[in-house]
Amino acid sequence: MKLIPCPLNGPRPVGEFACLGPAKPMPADDAAPEAWADFAYAEDNPAGPILEWWLHVPSGTMFVAERDTVTDTMIRTLWPADFRAAGGRP
Amino acid sequence: MVFALLRYGLGRRHTPFRVLPPTPATLKPSYDVVVIGGGGHGLATAYYLAKDHGITNVAVLERGWLAGGNTARNTAIIRSNYLTPEGVAFYDESVRLYRRLSNDLGINTMVSERGHLTLAHTDAAMRTMRWRAEVNKSLKVDSEVVGPDEIARLCPELDLSRDKRYPILGALYHAPGSIARHDAVAWGYAMGASQRGVEIHQGTEVQSLEIENGRITGVVTNRGRIACGRVVQAVAGRSSEVARMAGLTLPIRTVPLQACVSEPVKPVLDPIIVSGSLHVYISQSARGEFVMGGATDPYALYSSRSTFEFKEVLMADMLELFPFLGHARVLRQWAGMADMTPDFSPVMGLTPVQNYFIDSGWGTWGFKATPVCGLTMAQTIATGTPHPLIEGFRLDRFSRFAQLGERGAASVGH
Ligand SMILES: Cc1cc2nc3c(=O)[nH]c(=O)nc-3n(C[C@H](O)[C@H](O)[C@H](O)COP(=O)(O)OP(=O)(O)OC[C@H]3O[C@@H](n4cnc5c(N)ncnc54)[C@H](O)[C@@H]3O)c2cc1C
Numbered sequence: 001m002k003l004i005p006c007p008l009n010g011p012r013p014v015g016e017f018a019c020l021g022p023a024k025p026m027p028a029d030d031a032a033p034e035a036w037a038d039f040a041y042a043e044d045n046p047a048g049p050i051l052e053w054w055l056h057v058p059s060g061t062m063f064v065a066e067r068d069t070v071t072d073t074m075i076r077t078l079w080p081a082d083f084r085a086a087g088g089r090p
Numbered sequence: 091m092v093f094a095l096l097r098y099g100l101g102r103r104h105t106p107f108r109v110l111p112p113t114p115a116t117l118k119p120s121y122d123v124v125v126i127g128g129g130g131h132g133l134a135t136a137y138y139l140a141k142d143h144g145i146t147n148v149a150v151l152e153r154g155w156l157a158g159g160n161t162a163r164n165t166a167i168i169r170s171n172y173l174t175p176e177g178v179a180f181y182d183e184s185v186r187l188y189r190r191l192s193n194d195l196g197i198n199t200m201v202s203e204r205g206h207l208t209l210a211h212t213d214a215a216m217r218t219m220r221w222r223a224e225v226n227k228s229l230k231v232d233s234e235v236v237g238p239d240e241i242a243r244l245c246p247e248l249d250l251s252r253d254k255r256y257p258i259l260g261a262l263y264h265a266p267g268s269i270a271r272h273d274a275v276a277w278g279y280a281m282g283a284s285q286r287g288v289e290i291h292q293g294t295e296v297q298s299l300e301i302e303n304g305r306i307t308g309v310v311t312n313r314g315r316i317a318c319g320r321v322v323q324a325v326a327g328r329s330s331e332v333a334r335m336a337g338l339t340l341p342i343r344t345v346p347l348q349a350c351v352s353e354p355v356k357p358v359l360d361p362i363i364v365s366g367s368l369h370v371y372i373s374q375s376a377r378g379e380f381v382m383g384g385a386t387d388p389y390a391l392y393s394s395r396s397t398f399e400f401k402e403v404l405m406a407d408m409l410e411l412f413p414f415l416g417h418a419r420v421l422r423q424w425a426g427m428a429d430m431t432p433d434f435s436p437v438m439g440l441t442p443v444q445n446y447f448i449d450s451g452w453g454t455w456g457f458k459a460t461p462v463c464g465l466t467m468a469q470t471i472a473t474g475t476p477h478p479l480i481e482g483f484r485l486d487r488f489s490r491f492a493q494l495g496e497r498g499a500a501s502v503g504h
């Protein structure tokens with residue numbers, strides 16, 4: 001069974017998690033519609049490391065994880081506050 | 091056809107013939123059209139370029155072996171009971187092309203019309219079925235909502251008892267729903283294309299694209315550089331990676347989709363059965379194997395590994411529908427990389443790069459579209475204007491907030 005490292009609960013079965021998609025900086029509130037469309041739909045979709053939002057569903061723990069999409073391994077996890085403090089680009 | 095078959099059957103001498111054309115020893119310095127990706131879509135595009143538009147100085151470049159990508163990995167369901175008028179018209183043209191494909195290509199594609207039942211277990215699902223049936227009927231597609239009695243007649247093997255977690259309330263019935271022999275579809279197009287002069291280069295990976303003044307001028311491969319008139323990408327699970335070489339970012343996320351088959355048994359299951367709420371689907375192949383699949387994996391990945399979690403969830407729900415499957419053993423398992431778009435419609439046609447065309451975003455639903463993709467992409471490339479059937483699938487629909495939502499018509503919830 002695949003285990004995902006939750007920063008609060010330690011390694012837990014993958015079925016307890018929801019991947020919420022790429023973590024990227026949000027446009028400003030008054031940004032042009034194109035910028036919002038880009039934020040909502042366009043994806044880098046890299047073959048390699050990616051930053052994503054993850055949720056540990058039973059405990060409601062949100063975190064950011066860096067993951068390799070080729071080797072299917074977690075590189076590290078970050079708390080949202082640390083992710084934001086780094087301007088969304090740690 | 092019938093007489094030719096009879097003559098062939100009664101004949102005594104059968105010389106073996108080669109279905110797949112050999113890879114030419116070298117690439118030419120230049121081609122009018124370079125097709126990146128030798129799956130069903132790329133091969134069909136090359137075929138119609140040659141057949142309908144007389145463009146034969148064409149190279150199909152395939153990094154692996156012919157049609158070894160998702161064309162070889164899909165569960166071969168063909169149907170047109172979609173949700174948007176654009177989707178229905180497009181897929182229905184493909185269903186029509188599939189009906190005569192064996193004759194057109196001179197190879198047995200084994201298209202088998204089984205009927206397709208999408209089961210509904212909730213009131214919300216019933217409402218979506220009614221919506222789809224009305225859209226389908228208004229576009230002359232054979233599609234209707236049926237109740238449990240009719241389901242029992244069409245598929246007596248289904249467990250229709252009410253005393254379970256998700257009793258079956260009704261279904262969307264689509265009589266033209268079919269399955270086919272996916273390899274033969276690709277081989278047929280490869281054969282037809284190469285007979286008309288198209289070169290098919292296996293083991294040839296596109297590694298970068300040279301761009302000058304908004305045009306692709308060269309295609310760099312592991313077997314050398316070639317100059318090109320026009321270039322089209324049809325690379326399914328690698329759409330984002332290849333588009334990046336042309337400087338494009340796509341609304342696509344690559345997620346594995348897994349499937350498996352059981353050991354073969356005698357024919358018992360005629361229609362194709364799908365349950366959107368339970369996230370499973372099943373059909374029985376001509377070989378007798380139950381072909382089973384479910385939802386995409388829970389996160390993005392460039393890998394075709396199989397997982398235990400997939401089978402555990404799939405089987406739990408499959409046994410709700412067909413308890414007798416508890417006796418069947420799994421024979422093979424595999425996965426393919428599905429390029430998912432936010433609205434579950436493809437991304438096709440022109441790009442901001444003048445001579446670069448795209449056929450992508452085929453997610454979990456592109457095998458059924460193989461013939462119509464070839465037909466429409468060939469015309470789009472030959473004329474430089476999008477074929478009317480694919481106008482709605484344009485790349486810039488996302489920045490114009492003009493999506494074509496087909497999520498409700500995906501075979502299984504994702
Ligand atoms: C498990 C599974 C079940 C499915 N079930 C169904 C179904 O029931 N019905 C349905 O309609 N659809 C289904 N699909 C979707 C369907 O398989 C695909 O949408 C369709 O096969 C895509 O065809 P293609 O020719 O575009 O892609 P492919 O057959 O994947 O061909 C693309 C080719 O491009 C090549 N390539 C990639 N990068 C490069 C490069 N840089 N240079 C050269 N070549 C390159 C690849 O090697 C590959 O052979 C399923 C998919 C999966 C994974």
